[in-house]
Amino acid sequence: VQLQAFGGGLVQAGGSLRLSCTASGSTFSNYGMGWFRQAPGKEREFVAAISWSGLRTAYIDSVKGRFTISRDNAKNTVYLQMNSLKPEDAAVYYCAFLKNWPDRPYTYWGQGTQVTVSS
Numbered sequence: 001v002q003l004q005a006f007g008g009g010l011v012q013a014g015g016s017l018r019l020s021c022t023a024s025g026s027t028f029s030n031y032g033m034g035w036f037r038q039a040p041g042k043e044r045e046f047v048a049a050i051s052w053s054g055l056r057t058a059y060i061d062s063v064k065g066r067f068t069i070s071r072d073n074a075k076n077t078v079y080l081q082m083n084s085l086k087p088e089d090a091a092v093y094y095c096a097f098l099k100n101w102p103d104r105p106y107t108y109w110g111q112g113t114q115v116t117v118s119s
Contacts, residue, residue: 001025003110005095010116011085019080019113021095029073032098034105035080037091037115046103047093048080058102063089082115090117 007019019035032051038044048069049058057069068081078095092112096105 001027001097001108003095003097003108005093005111005113008093008113008115010118013085013087013117013119015085015117016081016083017085017115019082019093019115021078021080021110023076023078023095023097025076028076032101033069033071033078034096034098034103035069035078035093036096036105037089037093038112039091042091044094049098049102050078051101056101085115085117087117087119090115 002024003021005019005021007017011017030052032049034049035047036044037047047060047063048067050069050071054071066084071078092114094109094112099106
């Protein structure tokens with residue numbers, strides 16, 4: 001199984017980005033999915049999670065009300081809509097299959113996508 005995140009870029013503070021992550025293989029719909037991020041010099045942190053059905057979501061406090069996670073099981077894709085971006089949101093963003101709800105991923109990290117927020 002491979003995970004590939006894309007959609008990052010450079011945006012001004014207050015702007016928006018939509019990240020996507022596509023998984024290869026046929027087991028995507030069996031798993032909860034999470035978005036995580038890692039800023040330079042910091043540990044990777046949980047950002048958002050969505051259950052396999054899409055009916056349950058969870059967010060780190062700092063992004064509640066600004067970020068929205070969603071998924072399309074037919075496309076093996078999970079999304080992260082990021083609005084009102086702040087400089088502290090800048091990081092490399094990764095998606096991952098969840099081992100335990102909501103923030104314990106399997107330790108497989110595919111290709112991330114860089115988000116840069118200018119102030």
